[in-house]
Amino acid sequence: MRLRPARTLPIAAAVAATVTGSLSWAPTASAHSTEPAPSSPTSAAPRNTGEAEAGGVAILKKDPGGDVLSGASFALFDSAGKEAASGKTDAQGQLVFPDLAPGVYRLKEVSSGSPLHDTIADQDVIVTPGTDTPLTIVDPFKDAAVLLKAKDDKTGKLLAGSTVNIGSGGKTLLTLTTGPNGTATGKLPVNSRTGTDFWIKQIKAPAGYDLDKPSKAFKAKPGDPVTLTTANAKTTTIPTEKPTGEPNHNPTPDETGQDEDAPTPSASQPHPADETTSSTAAPTGTLAHTGADAAPWLTGGAGVLIAAGAGVLCAVRRRRADAPTDQS
16 A cells, blocks of 8 residues: 555656646645635726716706706806706706716706796705716796786876786785886796786775776786786766855754753743742743734733723713712
């Protein structure tokens, strides 16, 4: 058993000797085969790190009705205010800014790309590593520009001080008052591509004029100028008659200065100081009006009394004349 390795050793050595340089590589490989080979991070590390840190922004542009909008221009600025990317939305309303370093950016809409739509305010966007930050941007419809005029319905003269409410449905959206030049301006929000229905109602007329009472309906489209006019008629003044003479009414306690609870003296009641002489004193003044003239009655009564007195006097004298005859 010990002789077999001895015989094969020269043969193995001869075969190994025929491969130049193999003797030195074989022992080295076998010596380090039990240990893991050390990694070298200097080669692929920079590429992997760059791919992990990159991010982006994906924009989808729409209007309030849900339609996508193409041709909208955007610009992206980094924290230092330097433009990092820019572009326009495509036919699908999309725009992507790729390969951005993580951080906070400022997004600005340069143009809506549509005559009916307005731009939005600038906003901050956070870019995170390895992903595109999605943004859905809805551009509002442009406001309708309103010009209000208040006029005299006869002469057409512009009037100051006309106040109106403008609204849609049951909600008031705008209140305008005409200035010294008889006009006022404002803006109305429009929520449809085809326009929005509104109403106008005057709530205060210019001085010296009547209200333009009926409310009026109108329609405004995005970005369109609208002129509204109120026509007012002058207030008709009715002259009042000037009162003549004294008022035909009995004075009240307040008008006479008397106390309401104080007793009112009566013409039939005698004054306390005259109670002792009231029975003998002759009445003075005129008689109270009783509804019929008493003068004829008094005259007739006086005549009867005089006639009666004369008859009595004659009878007495006759009796005196007849008295001596009877005694003789």
